[in-house]
Amino acid sequence: MLSGIIALFAFAYWGAAGFNKGWTKDKITVLQKDEITGIEYPTFQDYFQPGVELLTLAFFFCVALFAITFIPWRKAR
Amino acid sequence: MAQGALSGLSFSPTMKKSSLILASLSLVAALSAAPQSFDFKDPKGVNAVQFHLDSLLEPIAGTASGVTGTVSYDSEAPAATTGKIIVSADSLKVSNSTMTEHLLSDGWIDAKRHPEITFELTKLANVKGSAIGFDTSKSTVTADATGKFTLKGVTKEVTVPVTFTYLRDALEKRTKPGNKGDLLVVRGEFTINRGDYGIKPGQNEDKVSNEIKLTLAIVGSAPKA
Numbered sequence: 408m409l410s411g412i413i414a415l416f417a418f419a420y421w422g423a424a425g426f427n428k429g430w431t432k433d434k435i436t437v438l439q440k441d442e443i444t445g446i447e448y449p450t451f452q453d454y455f456q457p458g459v460e461l462l463t464l465a466f467f468f469c470v471a472l473f474a475i476t477f478i479p480w481r482k483a484r
Numbered sequence: 485m486a487q488g489a490l491s492g493l494s495f496s497p498t499m500k501k502s503s504l505i506l507a508s509l510s511l512v513a514a515l516s517a518a519p520q521s522f523d524f525k526d527p528k529g530v531n532a533v534q535f536h537l538d539s540l541l542e543p544i545a546g547t548a549s550g551v552t553g554t555v556s557y558d559s560e561a562p563a564a565t566t567g568k569i570i571v572s573a574d575s576l577k578v579s580n581s582t583m584t585e586h587l588l589s590d591g592w593i594d595a596k597r598h599p600e601i602t603f604e605l606t607k608l609a610n611v612k613g614s615a616i617g618f619d620t621s622k623s624t625v626t627a628d629a630t631g632k633f634t635l636k637g638v639t640k641e642v643t644v645p646v647t648f649t650y651l652r653d654a655l656e657k658r659t660k661p662g663n664k665g666d667l668l669v670v671r672g673e674f675t676i677n678r679g680d681y682g683i684k685p686g687q688n689e690d691k692v693s694n695e696i697k698l699t700l701a702i703v704g705s706a707p708k709a
Contacts, residue, residue, distance in 0.1 A: 444654075
């Protein structure tokens with residue numbers, strides 16, 4: 408059950424951050440324009456956006472957690 | 485005989501004055517037609533070279549903002565343009581810090597050992613252009629710029645289609661009143677193969693493409709004394 412909650416939370420977090428199907432970003436590019444020259448130039452702003460590699464990592468963690476529950480632990484006497 | 489005929493002519497004071505004005509105007513025209521040196525270290529931080537390459541998950545886009553260099557440009561004779569643009573290798577940046585570190589490492593750009601990426605113009609061909617409409621303060625010239633492009637210590641000759649936009653007396657509009665001068669905007673786009681410059685040649689091409697598209701949009705200023 409815990410693994411399901413974590414998986415759901417990871418998916419919701421990834422979705423809320425913009426469904427980024429690329430790599431994780433810690434900056435976003437904002438284009439600005441110089442009025443006199445007409446040059447469009449990029450500036451960077453700090454912004455964390457998780458990518459699919461983090462989502463995949465979270466799912467692997469959840470699957471591993473779920474798999475652990477099937478290990479027959481010896482009951483203590 | 486002709487000399488004798490000329491010596492017989494006498495100039496009135498009005499004619500002498502007109503000749504003097506004409507000579508002065510010719511001198512001013514000759515002086516203004518001289519090539520100007522444009523400094524591309526932009527105080528407003530607008531200058532950037534953008535790079536795009538395909539990768540496994542999504543295209544990687546980045547920016548190099550450390551642009552310097554000078555270009556000697558004559559709006560009356562743009563074919564005679566010379567210059568060198570320098571990009572600081574450690575100014576390369578992508579939207580992921582870890583990826584930026586990899587990019588600057590010795591396996592890729594090796595920014596510590598090769599701190600500069602340069603383009604030195606050697607020849608301009610197919611120069612075409614004119615003033616924009618009736619506005620003589622602005623002119624645009626397109627050309628094929630051939631030059632020596634150096635990346636990671638490897639120099640190769642490349643030809644880049646470029647556009648020069650000359651903005652007469654536009655410096656003070658961008659900076660501060662009274663700061664007289666002209667601006668030169670240079671735009672260009674070209675593609676290189678990273679393998680040609682010793683950047684992991686033949687390696688990881690399934691993950692990061694060999695082709696890198698470079699887009700340049702920079703402005704230089706030539707203050708008037």
